[in-house]
Amino acid sequence: MTGASECESVTLDLLKKKMTDFAKERDWQQFHSPRNLLLALVGEVGELSEIFQWKGEVPKGLPDWKEEEKVHLGEELSDVLLYLVQLSDICGIDLGKAALRKVQLNAIKYPVSNQQSQASINSSQAG
């Protein structure tokens, strides 16, 4: 499977298609049930967690990490995303639409208070 070329923008639909093709070519669709994909996803979340395990808190941007550690992190993040995309697909959920709707619901559930708005205006003016 090739990576995204420079002119190819990465969308959830593109990832979904690539993973569908990947499974079809190997005749692995038989194994990709919702439950199996969920367990695979959880396993990859475990592998992602291992990268941070015992490190204590790490600064944003991971400035002290070696390049190979960041590459490994990117791989584990991708595994989580790719299983999530496949799980959503097999369950008939449009993940992009569902996520956008959830962003809207979050904004309703957690409205920006006047106090917080004023604080962010003040800090942007100060900077």
Ligand SMILES: Nc1ccn([C@H]2C[C@H](O)[C@@H](COP(=O)(O)OP(=O)(O)OP(=O)(O)O)O2)c(=O)n1
């Ligand atoms: N039945 C499968 C097996 C793999 N994959 C894809 C999704 C993930 O992106 C990646 C997971 O592959 P591995 O199970 O080999 O996991 P790792 O890449 O994390 O390897 P390891 O566990 O050895 O670190 O391959 C898949 O879609 N369906």
